[in-house]
Structure formats: C-alpha cells, structure tokens
Amino acid sequence: MPKEGITPRAQDYSQWYLDIVQQADLADYAEVVKGCIVFKPTGYALWEAIQRGLDDRIKATGHVNAYFPLLIPKSFLMKEAEHVEGFAPEVAEVTRAGGEDLAEPYVIRPTSETIIGYFYSKWVRSYRDLPLLINQWANVMRWEMRTRPFLRTTEFLWQEGHTVHATEEDAERETLLILHEVYADFVEKDMAIPVIRGLKSEKEKFPGALRSYCIEAMMQDGRALQAGTSHNLGQNFARAFDITYTDQHNTIQYAWTTSWGVSTRLIGALIMTHSDDEGLVIPPRLAPTQVVVVPIYRNDAERSVVMEAVQRMTAEWKGLLRFKVDDRDNLTPGFKFNEWELKGVPIRVEIGPKDIEKGSVAIARRDQPGREGKSFVPQEGLTARLAALLEEIQQALYRRALAFRETHTADVTTYEELKQQVERGFARCYWAGTMEDEKRIQEETRATIRCIPLDQPQQAGRCIYTGKETTQQVIFARAY
C-alpha cells in the first residue's frame, strides 16, 4: 500500500520527488516570490550539514572564506564575452534604491567571477601574492523559467571558490584538487552518492571557462544530476578584469584563475539518490539526527519507567551519536514511526516495558523499511552497536546507489542503442562529434554529453555519430 501523501516512484517519479519535499517538510513554495522556495528547518539542516562537510574540506586544502557584494554593476557582466551571453538573459536588476532611480543598474549576482575579478585586480600585485585561494558562501539569483524545489530555483544558496595562480599548471592542479579532494570526496563519502568525474564538452562548459570539470551522479530515474563543477578559467577573466602580477623577473604577466561551486541542488541529489516510497532517506554521516528514540507506554506508570530507561540509555550517547528522544505525549508511536520514516532518520530505537524487562530494544533501519530492517538487540553494548550500524548503513547506501548506476549504464555502439539507453540511464560511447552534432542529438533524444570521464579506455573505437575512429569516450544522458 502506498504511503499516504507519497506518489510511488514507479507511478510518477517527478511527483514522487515533490511529495518527498513536502512530506519530509523540507521546503515550501515561496509563491509570492517567483521561482523561490523557503528552506524549512528540516531542509535547511541538510544544507548546514553539507556546508560543514564542504567547509572543512575547503579549509583543509588551504582556502579561506570571504564575502563579496551581492550587487554587481551591470556593465561588469559585459566584460567577458561568453560570460555575458551565458548570464545576461537571466539576471534580476536593481534600478531604484533609497527612493531614487540609479544611474547604472546593478544585477543581483548570478555568480561572482566579475565582481571578484574586479577586486582581485586590485589585490594581486606580485607573484608573492599567489596563489590567492578564496571561497564564499552566498545566495545567488538566476531568473529561471521552469523551477523545481532545490534543483532549480531563482534564488539558491551555494559556495563559490575563486582562485588566482601564477601558471596554467598551478590553476589546473587547483581545479582538479577541488574536483577530487573536496567535491567527489564529500559527495561520495558523506552523501553516499557515487559520482563520475569528468570534463564538460565545449557545449556544456561554463560560460567563460577554458575547461570545466564536473562530478555527475545518477538519479533513480536514470537521469544525470551535475553535483559540482570546477572550472579552469584560463586567462579569460584575468584579461577581462586585468588581473596581472609581476613575476620573479620583474615582468608583468596575466594571472590564471579558477572558479568552482556546489549549491543547494545537492539536497535534490540527496533526495533522488537514496529516498524511497516511504519518504526521505538520509545517509548517517550527513543526518542531523542519526537515531530517534520512540518510547512506548500505555499509561503514566509505564511512561515514567520507560523514560527513566531512555535517560539511562541515551546518557552514554552524548557526543557520540546525534540523537533525538521523541517524548511528545499527544501522539501515538505509530504516528511517530511514520513521521521519522518520512524525515529519513537512519535508525529508530523503540523501547517499551517489555523491552526493559528483557534488557533489549527494537531497532529499525530506515534504509530497509519493514520487517527486513527490524531487529531486537540487547541494551548492553548498544552505543557501539548503533555506531557500527550507522557506518554499515552509510556503506550500504553507497553500494546500492553504485549498483543502481552500474546496472543502468551501458556501452552503446550505435545511435539507435544510444536513443534507447538514455531512456533508462547512462549511455557510454566513443565520441568524435562537433558541438553541432551534440546539439542535434539533444534535440532528437533530450540527452547531452554529461561528461568526458577522466577514466578513459586504453583502446580506440568508432564515434557513435560520425563513425570516426577516436580514443575518447563520453557519457550521454538526460539531465536535471
């Protein structure tokens, strides 16, 4: 029987996603503010967990945080040719302020390369100032026509790193460091989402970048979701904003810059990778609440016995587990089970008078709903058991997502096969086509090149579209 309020995935995946967002109380449609959502406390707590995991890695790799203005003079956007083409159509403009019309409008940042480039031009003087490694946590705005909670909203939250380097080699090293040590490491280890690391095609790269790297994840409907991007901007922005430095030989050189970002889209990726028809599923390392305790009792006498046992049991957990005791008195255990399932808490512990007599508790794993994930275990050694189980769940979620991706990825050798494969997942194939070829394929199949994986085969093959011999493989898929 389907859970109330949740459309089964098999019936309507798209509606299932919206139902999860609503039933797990993650977000509300802003309605009165076009294409925006409110990040409700349960949803925002996921973002806070993502921020912590990323911020730790960003700092561990030598970066510091700063904060640049929300508003950008409109003329700044125009300074880099591809960049203006990419972003100008979707900006929001501030034309009045303090009761007066402005001489030059500002745009609300859609991304900050231009305004940060302006300051870097002032700050960078000598090779001794390099590398400059700065990250910013901020809100950004892109006036999108079609929006979906977390996946695409006009305002969203993100981090954007912006770095300056003396050499192309150093900029490339930075771009890949972020891809591997920050993004892939966090998304795979903490979010339990396997990703393919690769290079974007010319068609899909960031407006103004030399090369864009990305991590791509597969959702449960077989579509791809770009979970993070890291761009080597070459000298494009350095030339547009005059970011130069004096080198060891006293010669003035243009610098090399990078930028990289992940956003609240990751919450969408989290939902669509792990959740099921019962509700949200959160991997333990990311979960704001890892264990919820539901005390079971029928009267005040039982309540006081049970709550005392709960106190004793959880006293040991402090600092080791993130837990919550659901002692709300006006709700039935069944109601609580349902609510915590919807909200994706990894482990539920039930304890009632009979469990206390037997010195045991009942445990339910969120990743295995129903009987399969339920067990009775002794109270003795419970803390260590729960910690181990959380780790087991973390690994199980990753393995399940990886297995799903593998069974939904196929090597294809003809365009016909590709067309069929992108209906169900990723199509891997040899590719030597042009940007125009890729556009034509997109029109015909709604699939694009998600990335040119960094892992490439050692032998050559024939391009699926042009028939040319090539050693380059790509992943085609429909994408969010």
Add this chain to the structure above:
Amino acid sequence: MPKEGITPRAQDYSQWYLDIVQQADLADYAEVVKGCIVFKPTGYALWEAIQRGLDDRIKATGHVNAYFPLLIPKSFLMKEAEHVEGFAPEVAEVTRAGGEDLAEPYVIRPTSETIIGYFYSKWVRSYRDLPLLINQWANVMRWEMRTRPFLRTTEFLWQEGHTVHATEEDAERETLLILHEVYADFVEKDMAIPVIRGLKSEKEKFPGALRSYCIEAMMQDGRALQAGTSHNLGQNFARAFDITYTDQHNTIQYAWTTSWGVSTRLIGALIMTHSDDEGLVIPPRLAPTQVVVVPIYRNDAERSVVMEAVQRMTAEWKGLLRFKVDDRDNLTPGFKFNEWELKGVPIRVEIGPKDIEKGSVAIARRDQPGREGKSFVPQEGLTARLAALLEEIQQALYRRALAFRETHTADVTTYEELKQQVERGFARCYWAGTMEDEKRIQEETRATIRCIPLDQPQQAGRCIYTGKETTQQVIFARAY
C-alpha cells in the same frame, strides 16, 4: 612613536578606526557598489567566529535555522504602518528580471518580518504549532547615505530570529531569553565586551515593535554602540499578516511574535572596544588564531634546528589551541611581529637557537604591547601555561573594558551636566520626558536615550529635563 599606517586614537579616533580596518586587512571598500564593503578573509574569519558562538547559543535555547527569500514583494512592506515608515525610504528595488519589467517590484530585504510573517500565517494553525522558534543567517540591504566599514554598510550580514507564541507572556519571555542567554552571554563572555541590558525608548524602538530590548556597549571614545536588539512585536505583525491559531477552546486567536538580530556591526564593536594604537586586539575565545609562533634563525642550519623544536612543541597543541606557525622564509622576525600585532593575535611565541639551549621560549601578550607583556618561560608545561594565559587575557580584556565604561559613566542631575557628560561617555539620569523632549535633546547634544536599563534604582529622583519626580533612570549617550 606611532605605528606606521595607524593614526593614534588620541589624535583622530575616527581615522584610527579606518586605519585598523585597513592595516589588519579586515575589509576593502567596494567602491563600485555603493556603501558596500568586501569582507576580506581576516575580517570574515571574525564573523565566522561570531556566527559559531551565536549559533550554538541560538540552538541550545531551542531554535532552528531556516532560509527565506531575499526578495520581498514591495506591497508587503506597506502592511504594517510603522514598519513601512521605518524601512520604505531605504530599500533597493528589483524592477526588471529575466529581461522583462516586473509588474510589481520586489525589494531586497532590509529585514524579514514581512516575508516571514506571510509564511508564518500559512504554517501556524493550532496552539500545538506554537511556539515556532526559527532563526535565519542572511544578507540584508539598507540604502544608507553615510556608511563606515562594519558599522553601517548598505549590505550587511546578520542573523534574524523570528518567533511566534500563543501568549504575550511567552513572547516576552522569549524576547528576554534572547537578550540575556544569547546576546549578552555571547558578547560579554566570548567577545569580552561588557554591555548594559535595557529597554529602548519609544523614539528608538524598532518600527512596528511593542517593546525593543537591547544591549549597549561603550566604545573607547565614550560613544555607545547598540550590539544587539530583541523585539517583542506584540500582535502588530500577527494582525498585519494574519498569523492566527486555534486555541485549546477552539477559538481563533491572533498570535504574538518576536524578532531579534545581531549583525556584522559586532566586528566594529570588537575593534572599537579592545584595539589600540598598535592594531587590532582580539579576545582569545573569539580569535581564529590564538597563538602565533615566530621561529628565529639566521641561517639554514639554525632554521632546521629551530623548526624541529617548533614541530615538537606544537605537536602537543593540536585540538587544544588554535595556532599558526609563521615559517615564511622571505620575511624578517620584526616584520612578522608587526603583522601579527596589527592582526590582533592574542599571544606570540618566539623561539630561536638560544631559547632552545635554555629550554625556554619568549612570550608576548598582545593586550600588553611592549616590554610589559613580554616574558620568558620554560618549554616544559608550555601548553597548559598558554591555555591559562589565554583565559587570563580574556578576563583582562573584559575587566579593562568594564573599568573604562565605569570611569566614563556618570550620574547627572542637571541638563548642563548631561551636555558635558555625553562629550566623554554615558550620562545616567532620571527621566520622565516625552518623545519630543528626547528629540530636542538629540538636536542640542547629538545624544539619545540608549536604553532604560533593566537594573533600576529603588528610589525616586527628578527628571533631568522636566523636573518631574520619577523612579525611571535612562542612559543618554552619543551613538554609532
């Protein structure tokens, strides 16, 4: 001899402040974005420390974080009469987006009571939904004419709490809980800034509030700085936005709301409370770097001996002290001393070949520049000694600021005395005047009622302006 780049306080306090901001590398003027600053890494790290201290307390008192839209339909501002009067003149307006003129402009939030009120009206249904205790970390914008880094900028960062309650009593309890347990506790304990807790006068209260509470700090020029405010909004916003709930007797009631915020102004308060003519001074509990180690050597052989000793010494510090080893090779120790003094690191540890021979190190306290704060101590037991010294510095800074405030606060009984006292600090006096009286005093003295302290005398006295007998005392001061 004054430090290069820093105007002494006695000469020009206002310029001294700007010099500290620049020399400690805390911020840069945005110039191209009116009235904005860039929070440079050193300045932003202070904000991160402030966020951590406040966020912990906000959560410990039962609140959760969420995120609401940046943009507010302009008409929303108009719904609460005092609120529109207070904020409408200083908003920035978005009138175009996605290449088209908007039917109704949005304003960039100057504060979020109105947009959050709209959602609370949807979310709150029953007394069981209350209290609703939500906080938001966000950027806000007020188009100010005269700006100063951190103290007043068109865009600034803050947290704003917005809560809903069933009764006036509960809303009042919340307002005071935030004032005492979150704001005063954090600012006094972590920032070492003593504050006076009080109520705002009618003239100074938040537009739309029933009662505004605040914490007021004294800067080193004797002026007041409002370091945080907590507002009991009564039913004003509940009526404007129709925030109602069904009570236990099935009757529909208007709710009671509160809002409270502190901002990046606190960085300005930090600078102006503790810093000196040598640069920034940061209290140890807040300091991103608490101890900086400067190795002293004249050649490579000495360098390797010294660095090995530094490694050994600091291995023990990990997880106990926030420290940095300044091993930059192209700079002299003197240059480094100067830089870390400017940046306000609480303790500097110097270690050279002679210190290693003697088994000692040199320690310099930032709060006592020059000889006074310098000592030689054994390497043995150094970790515990440094930890104790950090705590001692924390207390010393608080005591010094408190002593300063006390010697610059006077009870005044005539208007003439008040005029003189506000030239040098806080004037405490009996008050039974009207809002018009207060406005006249402001015109004549540039001082306003900073607050009606919660600590009130037990006996009556005569109002300094009207001569009426009253039991109410207030603090007059010039303010930032």
